Amino acid sequence: MAKLLEGRPVAEKIKAQIKLSVQSLGRAPVLASVLVGANPGAAAYVRAQEKIALELGIAYKLHQLPENIPEGGLIDFILKLNADKPVNGIILQMPLPQHLDYKKISESIAPKKDIESMHPCTPTAVMELLGSTGIDLYGKEVVIVGHSQIVGKPLTLLLLEKFATVTVCHIATSKAGRLEEHVRRAEVLIVAVGQAGLIKGQWIKEGAIVIDVGINRVADKIVGDVEFEAAEKRASYITPVPGGVGPLTTAILMRNLVEAAKLQQ
Numbered sequence: 318m319a320k321l322l323e324g325r326p327v328a329e330k331i332k333a334q335i336k337l338s339v340q341s342l343g344r345a346p347v348l349a350s351v352l353v354g355a356n357p358g359a360a361a362y363v364r365a366q367e368k369i370a371l372e373l374g375i376a377y378k379l380h381q382l383p384e385n386i387p388e389g390g391l392i393d394f395i396l397k398l399n400a401d402k403p404v405n406g407i408i409l410q411m412p413l414p415q416h417l418d419y420k421k422i423s424e425s426i427a428p429k430k431d432i433e434s435m436h437p438c439t440p441t442a443v444m445e446l447l448g449s450t451g452i453d454l455y456g457k458e459v460v461i462v463g464h465s466q467i468v469g470k471p472l473t474l475l476l477l478e479k480f481a482t483v484t485v486c487h488i489a490t491s492k493a494g495r496l497e498e499h500v501r502r503a504e505v506l507i508v509a510v511g512q513a514g515l516i517k518g519q520w521i522k523e524g525a526i527v528i529d530v531g532i533n534r535v536a537d538k539i540v541g542d543v544e545f546e547a548a549e550k551r552a553s554y555i556t557p558v559p560g561g562v563g564p565l566t567t568a569i570l571m572r573n574l575v576e577a578a579k580l581q582q
């Protein structure tokens with residue numbers, strides 16, 4: 318039976334380090350959070366971020382902008398935040414309304430204030446969780462399912478830095494009927510797709526470490542991409558969903574903010 322690889326205990330350690338860094342800064346770092354419209358998902362992230370910022374002595378400034386703001390208007394707003402000296406970090410809450418191009422807008426954030434891409438938060442959270450198991454990734458067979466810009470691709474580079482042997486699967490792997498064979502040989506399996514039950518429990522190699530990044534709502538419950546009950550019987554470690562990668566992501570965002578504030582000093 319797998320050990321649960323929970324995000325909160327790792328997040329608590331990171332938060333303790335952040336508190337010390339904030340103290341040594343001598344002032345509260347300022348995080349500007351830009352929320353466009355009234356998306357319930359984005360509002361939930363904002364609440365979680367506000368809570369953790371308060372706990373860590375970080376000044377969280379929420380800017381709520383109207384749903385129908387034109388792209389140029391939003392970019393101008395971000396440029397003002399770039400120029401606003403006391404602001405150390407800027408985050409753009411996702412998802413944005415349909416008419417706004419995330420890539421274009423996020424590229425207007427000054428690199429030194431772009432705390433989301435500084436050290437990408439979710440891939441870093443996955444690396445922290447793996448680190449907490451004590452596993453040496455050198456030469457390990459790691460299989461990532463999902464090759465998105467925000468998770469799969471940056472994670473591949475982080476794992477290569479640790480000399481893991483990395484295979485990246487995606488939609489075409491499934492279409493070619495080869496997902497199962499890759500998953501079956503994974504000593505470390507990381508799944509970030511967004512499809513409940515995509516990874517069958519019986520595919521998990523005995524003793525594998527399973528990190529489930531997926532977040533899916535199924536009949537009012539939040540579940541990951543891996544069949545948890547069956548996978549838990551075979552894995553050595555497995556992240557719960559919720560409670561795995563998620564809680565760590567916000568802690569890493571705040572760590573990036575404090576790092577940015579230090580660099581700006």
Ligand code: NAD
Binds near residue numbers: 509
């Ligand atoms: P995305 O939609 O950008 O990418 C999905 C990936 O899955 C692509 O590589 C695609 O090719 C692949 N894919 C789709 N169907 C597949 C299939 N049948 N078989 C194999 N691969 C398939 O997704 P994303 O933004 O990376 O998010 C993925 C999931 O992770 C979502 O559930 C999202 O909510 C979650 N997520 C969680 C966190 C967190 O902090 N916990 C952060 C980001 C994303």
